[in-house]
Amino acid sequence: MKRTKVVDALQSTDFGNEILVKGWVRSHRSSKAVDFIALNDGSTIKNIQIVVDPSTIEADKLKSITTGACIGVVGTLVESQGAGQTSEVQSKEIEIYGLCPNDYPMQKKGQSFEYMRQYAHMRLRTNTFGAVMRIRHNMAIAVHKYFHEHGFYYFHTPLITASDAEGAGEMFQVTTLDLDRVAKEGKVEYSKDFFGKKTNLTVSGQLEGELGATALGAIYTFGPTFRAENSNTPRHLAEFWMIEPEVAFMDKDELMDLEEDFIKYCVRWALDNCKDDLEFLNKMIDKNLLNTLENVIKEDFVRLPYTEGIEILKKAAEDGHKFEFPITGWGMDLASEHERFLVEEHFKKPVIMTDYPTEIKAFYMKKNPDGKTMQGTDVLFPRIGEIIGGSVREESLDKLMEEIDRRGMGEQLYEWYLDTRKYGSCPHAGFGLGFERLILFVTGMQNIRDVIPFPRTPKNAEF
Numbered sequence: 001m002k003r004t005k006v007v008d009a010l011q012s013t014d015f016g017n018e019i020l021v022k023g024w025v026r027s028h029r030s031s032k033a034v035d036f037i038a039l040n041d042g043s044t045i046k047n048i049q050i051v052v053d054p055s056t057i058e059a060d061k062l063k064s065i066t067t068g069a070c071i072g073v074v075g076t077l078v079e080s081q082g083a084g085q086t087s088e089v090q091s092k093e094i095e096i097y098g099l100c101p102n103d104y105p106m107q108k109k110g111q112s113f114e115y116m117r118q119y120a121h122m123r124l125r126t127n128t129f130g131a132v133m134r135i136r137h138n139m140a141i142a143v144h145k146y147f148h149e150h151g152f153y154y155f156h157t158p159l160i161t162a163s164d165a166e167g168a169g170e171m172f173q174v175t176t177l178d179l180d181r182v183a184k185e186g187k188v189e190y191s192k193d194f195f196g197k198k199t200n201l202t203v204s205g206q207l208e209g210e211l212g213a214t215a216l217g218a219i220y221t222f223g224p225t226f227r228a229e230n231s232n233t234p235r236h237l238a239e240f241w242m243i244e245p246e247v248a249f250m251d252k253d254e255l256m257d258l259e260e261d262f263i264k265y266c267v268r269w270a271l272d273n274c275k276d277d278l279e280f281l282n283k284m285i286d287k288n289l290l291n292t293l294e295n296v297i298k299e300d301f302v303r304l305p306y307t308e309g310i311e312i313l314k315k316a317a318e319d320g321h322k323f324e325f326p327i328t329g330w331g332m333d334l335a336s337e338h339e340r341f342l343v344e345e346h347f348k349k350p351v352i353m354t355d356y357p358t359e360i361k362a363f364y365m366k367k368n369p370d371g372k373t374m375q376g377t378d379v380l381f382p383r384i385g386e387i388i389g390g391s392v393r394e395e396s397l398d399k400l401m402e403e404i405d406r407r408g409m410g411e412q413l414y415e416w417y418l419d420t421r422k423y424g425s426c427p428h429a430g431f432g433l434g435f436e437r438l439i440l441f442v443t444g445m446q447n448i449r450d451v452i453p454f455p456r457t458p459k460n461a462e463f
């Protein structure tokens, strides 16, 4: 018999039909007359109830079906008497695929996320992680759909590169050199390394993305990026996925329109396509989740020059708001608490902050005529802080070279990049959205380690 997925069985009204469902046992309750098994196969947050007449199965076998066990059930689809579900299965025959000993770490309900992180390989079988992973899948689909519908090409940039796209030096080196021998001999011969030079895992696909955009018009990347920053926070991963659109002939206003429209599209997609999972998370994780998502779609994002943002923060500090990191004034980099103050307390809606001081941003951003600020356009979100980092790119070869020089970034490494400015340079702009930060926002989860199946953070690379 062909298997029916739980999601389909729950929606079916073909009562009286015989079906086969398979899945993992979420709970098993026994009474004298009847046993109830809640079965989940990952196709939905909802479990299907299996009703077992104990006289139809050996007592030992029935007893062995504990939380976490994997079984297949042939039975009759019947209308459910219970509240909140339409159908259930009256069991005729149960096949056990895998029993689950009682040291199963996901046995108990209501374990903390910290506890579950120790069993990251098993936590996927819990309700919350099932919901988060289905939403993560849906958001990836939304990303591709949005850009495909808007005429962007999906462009694959390398994971191994010789450049530092952000110029921040936060890279994982890639080498085939024998590091023990290098340590003994005291010298590193990069010419003998696999690529004949020093290479690292990419921190961003942007620079190569610019090559794509200045040939194809509009591209986006969507792939893993790596940062060796020692940030142990609920919003940083060493390996995260980034979406980076890059568009020729785009100016700052159009860039902000794109950032806003794209995020709203993704959030709307989640509301339209992940209803059951979002309702579950709204009940269990954040009672305000659905409201927050709906509000973000409705509201126009505030567009706020950095200089005005600093004035607002200064005033808040003077009026007695306590910040952990003091507001030192113009030129300071914003901490996430500052970003969240602007978004959550001052404006009460998302903010696109623009025109940052040159010194706190990357070398490739377009300089404003004031000589002090650059055309950056970061999107700041409630609960998250920075969700998007973006900018108009400096298209002048001279200005870009000057900035690379000024920062001592070794021009020769960027020769291929500078060719975009040397040959037929064009105005262009783009941004990077941290995929996990988007998932954090959409799911209401608190820690970025809980929205990626296998998180990589300092001192943590299991599997």
Ligand code: 4AD
Binding pocket: 165, 166, 203, 204, 205, 206, 227, 229, 235, 236, 237, 238, 240, 242, 244, 245, 386, 387, 388, 389, 390, 391, 430, 431, 432, 433, 434, 435, 436, 437
């Ligand atoms: O602001 P960032 O560093 O910008 C760039 O990498 C640009 N090259 C993007 C571009 O213009 N094409 O990173 C972009 C976004 C951040 O806003 C944040 O959402 C996310 O990537 N991000 C991280 N997410 C998780 N863990 C980390 N360690 C992250 N670092 C950045």
Ligand code: MG
Binding pocket: 386, 388, 389
């Ligand atoms: Mg940034």
